[in-house]
Amino acid sequence: MAATDSENQAKVPPRSTPERILDAAEDLFAEKGYSATSLGDVADRVGIRSPSLYNHFKNKEALYEAVLERLLAVFSAPLGELDRGSVTQERVFFWLETIVRQHHANPNLARLLQHAALSGGPHTNELIDRLFSPMFQPGANRIEGAENTLIENTGLQPWAVMAFNNLVMSYVTMAPMYRDLLGQDPFSDAALDNQLNLIRILLRAVFEYKGDAPLDQGA
Amino acid sequence: MAATDSENQAKVPPRSTPERILDAAEDLFAEKGYSATSLGDVADRVGIRSPSLYNHFKNKEALYEAVLERLLAVFSAPLGELDRGSVTQERVFFWLETIVRQHHANPNLARLLQHAALSGGPHTNELIDRLFSPMFQPGANRIEGAENTLIENTGLQPWAVMAFNNLVMSYVTMAPMYRDLLGQDPFSDAALDNQLNLIRILLRAVFEYKGDAPLDQGA
DNA sequence: GGAGCCAATGTGAATAATCGCGCCTCCTGA
């Protein structure tokens, strides 16, 4: 039903100026980080002069906030979706798959978050809270369907959550480095399948690990 | 004998000015990235004025190169160490453990690399080659001790290499975000143990995965 | 052991470019 684009009606023919500014700013903030992004670059990409930006956003920080807000709105939906109901291996995987696909479709949130983790910047703490708190909520990620010793016995559960999250996000932020090494466009459909397959394998390990037979040293 | 410093310690060589510049620049480049780091910040941290930097380094880019070179010298040794001999699960784990410990001891390489992956910067391609090529060398990472179907059948081997590498590096670059959520200093010894335990579990999954019983959809 | 010298290393001042940002004017379309 989104097929009303180029032909007949008034909706969405050209994006509005604020939207085009947000688009450009999102890409640039994600690539260079907050402080290294200049408003001149943003304006150039939109096709206007930098003072004109101030007709739409109070200042650089407000523009950054708006970019964050728009990204968070897209990603917040699936993040809280695992809270309700029993957490089975299948549900976790489909939850991860959703997030992976979302990051593939728009890699900018992961990139922005990585910049924030490295260098700080405005609203970093708020950003962390809104993205990560849902995942570490007491009750979230509580495995009920299986007697998983990983969670209860070794106390590694939050570490596993962190690891899988890092896996998904660092794929986006680091993949360009592997383009040559993998011999594949990291954002192609085939690459996405490969990444999902590997995640499935690793997820099985976490779910089925019973704590027996450590590699070669006492736990 | 040569103890003319403060006490009678044998070794307290006061770091030379170039070394102190490199120390400061490494921290700042790792935190803010190349372009967002100002030479004034570097000079301030050393305790000199920024023009004095030019007595020791040709320009900002040369300083950055020197920082990279010094870091690569530390990390290049274990990277090529897996090339020779059979690749067993134990050897891979100890190899990973070495790298993890090195990143914990000096997180700056991972941070610098992450900045380069996101924003580019001088010598990024060279940096990628020198760090990642050894891992993807034909012959490297060739599992001989076990009949691992992951490698040969599913073609996921380079993806697994990439995933574990991302796991190690993104721990360093993202861990600060999890400090509150994990309730632990991510760079403490206890945290390091937890990370190593999880890596061990995931590594077993990759080694022992035989390709049977995909989660719930045909391979 | 001075006198002279040079290279190394620091400094402040100056330059040109770029930055975020405010002011003010002009154009356009409803």
Added chain:
DNA sequence: TCAGGAGGCGCGATTATTCACATTGGCTCC
């Protein structure tokens, strides 16, 4: 007609970089 949105202009701060200059420490030669 009129207001919103774009551009021109410019201020003040910061950037990398250069230069002229002061100070040092060690070297040689008498």
